[in-house]
Amino acid sequence: MAKEQAGSRQADRAEPTETGPLYLRIRDALADAIAAGRLPKGALLLEGHVAGIFSSTRTPVRQAFALLEAAGAIRRFEGRGFIVGPGREAPRRLALTAAMFGDGCEAQALRKAPAWEAIYEALEREMVHLSVFGRHRINEVELARAKGVGRQVARDALTRLEAVGIVEKDERMRWTVVPLDEKRMRDLHDIRVALEPVALKQAFPFMPEEERAAMTARLERALAGYPDLSLAEMDGMETDLHITCLGHCPNREILIALRRARFMLNVSKHIMGVSHVMPKDEPFISEHLVVFSALEAGDVDAAAEALRHHIAISLPKVIGRVTEFRETHRPDVSAYVGDIGH
Template sequence: MAVDRTMAKERAEVVETGEARPLYLRIRDQISGAIAAGRLPKDALLLEGHVAGIFSSTRTPVRQAFALLETEGAIRRFDGRGFVVGRGRGAPLRIALTSDMFGDGEEAQPLRKAPAWETIYEALEREMVHLSVFGRHRINEVELARAKGVGRQVARDALTRLENLGIVEKDERMRWTVVPLDEGRMRDLHDIRVALEPVALRQAYPFMPEQERTAMTARLRRALAGYPDLSLEEMDGMETDLHITLLGHCPNREILIALRRARFMLNVSKHIMGVSHVMPKDEPFIAEHLTVFAALEVGDVEGAAEALRHHIAVSLPKVIGRVAEFRATHRPEVPGYVMAAG
């Protein structure tokens, strides 16, 4: 039953690869084995993106694997980006990570087959979110494929992923369009999150691994102490921890599907804040997340659900303000594959 209750993202990974074990655990085991065998030397620097590339993974399961390894004492944080191998206070050893370091004497095999659309997705998502703030635009699928240097099917798969998140849609003539993001839509999406995320938390609680939750709490405490000296990657990681990874233990798949489009607002915050990387004067959510985790720690599920509801509710004016400021101070860079809707 435990496998059946894994996170929504991991379910997709399991279906795709045919593996019964969550991807982040397999990555954790590979790294742990490499450290124990000495293939990853003490103080070696580990970065999410580099490790994800070696295993043909996205960053999310790598981030989860790092969190477990940190809790186990196999890796540690330092005053910089990423983790270093082992305990102590040695300076990071910046070496080139190679696949044979993770492969028990031979080149490590990718733990999943990376979909081709992933190669263009992150940049495409950022472009589409920025354009959504300025109204509806039409996307030429053929020109998108040409601009990104991929086949048309790859471009279509990336757009379909964006469609699942409500960032793009097809109009009445089956043409791809960017869905406009105005204040009304932001309020509608927040209403969905306020209503459903507390329900998902209540249902997910019995299936949350304690070790995972502890690692997330520790990450929040370090971030609160170090704010505002945080990277966008760290900020996005903490949002992912609570709103996607932890709630992903909810066994009600229909709730998770309904929340998928509403979580578009997390992408908005990430990409809008990412334009300038100017942190708000007051930390935006870390203390509120800690309130949720503190209640979970003592088994107060209803208190945690109410804290989560409050956190989402009070975040709406902040997001609306960021989007309004972005709209007033920036002009969209319109790629050649995008044109005015009409």
């Protein structure tokens, strides 16, 4: 049986992934390093450290860890990382190096991180906060100066924000923050209610079983540990269902339409992040588990309906968070932010 499982895992990796999704390439590099002994049993793996090795953000590393955990190659360590190997070895806090993943250059060559990624996360958070208070103008030159980057890097970050509907260009081609009022939240919510269930049904045949199993296990651990969860863990579970799972949908046009609607996930993440007080009743974990349980049973229609219901009842919560934020905070206006308008 063990040989059959090993053969199955090897078959999962038989198809080359040099140009495939980044999380699969990271998964393969880690698996090869473990198999070759360059990552010894007991080695402690943390998202941030591995992301640094691969010049990556944390999201693809988190996805790679989920697949390796499902395959039994690594196991969770006190919620703060993973340990190499399925046994009970004590954690070994080794300094990870690129040499552990091949010839010393292989890991860094896996992906050259775009320069805009260095400023993107903080900038996204700032722009989401500003959007609550109306329309703002963003000076690209001043943004680059404030962040200590070139103008092209600042423009690339703003272009990324434009793709998800956080900023846009006005009639004079100046960058502006798109106001986040209740009407816009309802409009984006309607897109998610209509399209995410369709995307889930189309994505189901392409979802790796081990990926779904790892996501389900993560939800079960979180439910048992609630409310002792970090914002990163909460965001990771949202990413699992609404981005990673739906990302397997083969209909590119649906995914493009959902990209802007996912702004609502960013709102929840960044607004909750200002004052991280967990509600008495967990906000979404059990609802996600209903979706994954239906997928596990092969009842795709039930899973899609559970997802639709989950999104439908989330809107009042988001509107409430945004309203409270608007009433209790004032915009932190940087030098590159112009006058507030409505």
